[in-house]
Amino acid sequence: MVALTIEVCQQWPEFFFPGHAIGEFVRNLAYALIGAVLFNWILIEIPTQRRRRLAYPRHQLALQFLVQSGPLMLAWYRGAAQLTASAEPKPDAWDRPSIEKCVRSIFEKNPANFGQERRQLLAVHVNAVQTSLDGMEAASYFFDPDVAVALALFPAKKGFNQLQPPAAEDPEPWKRDVHIAWELLQASRRLYEALRSCAPDLDLSVESGSAVLNGSTWNVDLNDLVRKDR
Numbered sequence: 001m002v003a004l005t006i007e008v009c010q011q012w013p014e015f016f017f018p019g020h021a022i023g024e025f026v027r028n029l030a031y032a033l034i035g036a037v038l039f040n041w042i043l044i045e046i047p048t049q050r051r052r053r054l055a056y057p058r059h060q061l062a063l064q065f066l067v068q069s070g071p072l073m074l075a076w077y078r079g080a081a082q083l084t085a086s087a088e089p090k091p092d093a094w095d096r097p098s099i100e101k102c103v104r105s106i107f108e109k110n111p112a113n114f115g116q117e118r119r120q121l122l123a124v125h126v127n128a129v130q131t132s133l134d135g136m137e138a139a140s141y142f143f144d145p146d147v148a149v150a151l152a153l154f155p156a157k158k159g160f161n162q163l164q165p166p167a168a169e170d171p172e173p174w175k176r177d178v179h180i181a182w183e184l185l186q187a188s189r190r191l192y193e194a195l196r197s198c199a200p201d202l203d204l205s206v207e208s209g210s211a212v213l214n215g216s217t218w219n220v221d222l223n224d225l226v227r228k229d230r
Helices: 002-009 019-058 060-083 096-109 116-136 145-152 173-198
Strands: 210-213 216-219
Touching: 019 060, 060 096, 060 116, 060 173, 060 210, 060 216, 096 173, 116 173, 145 173
Parallel strands: none
Antiparallel strands: 210 216
């Protein structure tokens, strides 16, 4: 609009010196800005958006698992609490002390729930988280910044925030169990919120995830990721 206005005004005699020269400068600057915007849009923005649209579907399963990884821990706790007739069968997913109280009650009722089988399950779960993150490392550049940050902060086997299953000689393995669950819950929530904002069309099928214990199945609860009052 500025360039067009100056083009029209160039047809009139200048009212002051050096009005014509200033007009030429502003017009050329406007054309340069228009060219820069078009260049950025055609050569940078469009290819970036295309790669971004392709990146999310190609890593859908990995993103889905990471979003479910925290709630899966809570689904297992709810199942174990029900099977052991725990005094705290319904922990508040948004309150760590409530989760600790529930898991401690499960341990006191039946310590075998946190034996070798549970340690192996935790190790497999943490390994799967790390494998999912490693598989998306090269593609993280194409994700939106919020999603990339959520993935970078995700705890796993490597990095500053490492997840380590309890040792066999640990007298209170439920404490480390809860620590892993809480860290994964926080990470799953960050990632879920980022994906809902940046890739709302991506089907995460959160509640398709399920935890199995003694032949019984408990599905993931979406409310573990999103507060009901939000």
